[in-house]
Amino acid sequence: NAGVTQTPKFRILKIGQSMTLQCAQDMNHNYMYWYRQDPGMGLKLIYYSVGAGITDKGEVPNGYNVSRSTTEDFPLRLELAAPSQTSVYFCASQEGSSYEQYFGPGTRLTVT
Amino acid sequence: AQSVSQHNHHVILSEAASLELGCNYSYGGTVNLFWYVQYPGQHLQLLLKYFSGDPLVKGIKGFEAEFIKSKFSFNLRKPSVQWSDTAEYFCAVKEKGTYKYIFGTGTRLKVLA
Numbered sequence: 174n175a176g177v178t179q180t181p182k183f184r185i186l187k188i189g190q191s192m193t194l195q196c197a198q199d200m201n202h203n204y205m206y207w208y209r210q211d212p213g214m215g216l217k218l219i220y221y222s223v224g225a226g227i228t229d230k231g232e233v234p235n236g237y238n239v240s241r242s243t244t245e246d247f248p249l250r251l252e253l254a255a256p257s258q259t260s261v262y263f264c265a266s267q268e269g270s271s272y273e274q275y276f277g278p279g280t281r282l283t284v285t
Numbered sequence: 286a287q288s289v290s291q292h293n294h295h296v297i298l299s300e301a302a303s304l305e306l307g308c309n310y311s312y313g314g315t316v317n318l319f320w321y322v323q324y325p326g327q328h329l330q331l332l333l334k335y336f337s338g339d340p341l342v343k344g345i346k347g348f349e350a351e352f353i354k355s356k357f358s359f360n361l362r363k364p365s366v367q368w369s370d371t372a373e374y375f376c377a378v379k380e381k382g383t384y385k386y387i388f389g390t391g392t393r394l395k396v397l398a
Contacts, residue, residue, distance in 0.1 A: 177328075204384055213294065215375060215390040216329075223384055231385060263329065272317060272336075272379065274386070276329040 175199050177277035179264050185283045186254040194249040194280050196264030204267040205247040206274065207231075207239065209260040216263065222247055254284045287312040289378050291389035298366050299397050306361040306392050308376030315381040318359040320350055321388075324372045332374070335359065346370070368398045 180195045198205065203224045208216040208231075218231030222241040236258060238250040247266075251258060261281050265274040288311045298304060310316065320332040333344025340352040350361045359376060376389040 206386070208388075213390060215289075215291075216377075216388040218385060218387075221384060232387075265329075267384075272319075272334065273331045274321075274329075278328055 177264055177266050177275050179262075179277035179280050181280060182278065183281045185285065186251075188254060188256065188284060190254050191250070191252045192254070192282075194251070194262055194264075194282070196247045196249065196277060197245050198247075198264075198266040198275070199245065200266060200268065200275065201244060202266035202268050202275070203244065204269060205241065206265040206267070207237070207247070207249045208263045208265065209233065209258075210263060210279075211260050219249065219262075251282075256284050258282065259284045287378060287380065287387045289376055289387050289389040291374075291376055291392050293392045294390065295393050295395075297395045297397065300368055301365050302396075304361070304363040304366045304370070304394070306374055306376075306394070308359045308361065308389060310357050310359070310376075310378045310387075312357075312378065312380055317379040317381060318350075318352060319377040319379070319386075320344065320348070320359075320361050321375045321377060322372045323375070323391075329375065332361070366394075366396050368396050370394060371396045 177198045206221045207219040217233045220239040222228045264277040267274045290309045318335040321329045323329045335342045335352045343349045374392045
């Protein structure tokens with residue numbers, strides 16, 4: 174099992190550009206999450222999904238979009254990147270009954 | 286809105302010292318509680334979790350945590366830390382019946398050899 178994989182590992186964007194952060198899991202987990210981690214701020218939930226075709230907003234969804242067309246993939250889309258979106262982004266998946274989240278290695282994004 | 290407070294942002298200890306990291310949450314209903322750890326250069330991983338029953342829960346690597354409902358607290362403890370415990374520790378809360386997790390701001394622990 175590869176677990177939760179994220180691509181790219183690093184990315185620099187210019188203000189106003191867009192990009193998609195990829196997240197995939199091979200554990201057949203229904204639940205998937207996107208978080209951002211800023212220094213001293215902990216992890217903030219951006220979006221989550223309880224299954225293919227079902228997504229919902231977390232604490233900080235503005236400026237982001239998600240889709241969940243398959244169980245395995247949960248991409249995060251940034252439209253019109255802004256410096257405030259400079260952060261480390263973590264994807265996680267969860268097997269329903271255990272509530273344990275499995276995290277990916279993260280994507281470090283800088284918007285300049 | 287729910288919130289999770291971790292009052293110790295940075296902790297420095299010598300090996301063999303005892304550790305207690307505080308975690309308080311603001312939600313009054315039934316919650317599930319978690320501690321995650323992020324070792325340098327590694328993924329976040331689960332240390333331990335509390336759902337119900339015995340309020341003292343044991344996790345991996347000798348860690349334990351105690352749920353005190355009256356204090357809305359879930360403090361993490363380890364009797365004797367090792368250099369390899371150097372990491373960032375996150376407390377998280379999930380309201381029962383939902384799938385949204387609220388994480389604390391984290392505590393960076395440095396253990397001196």
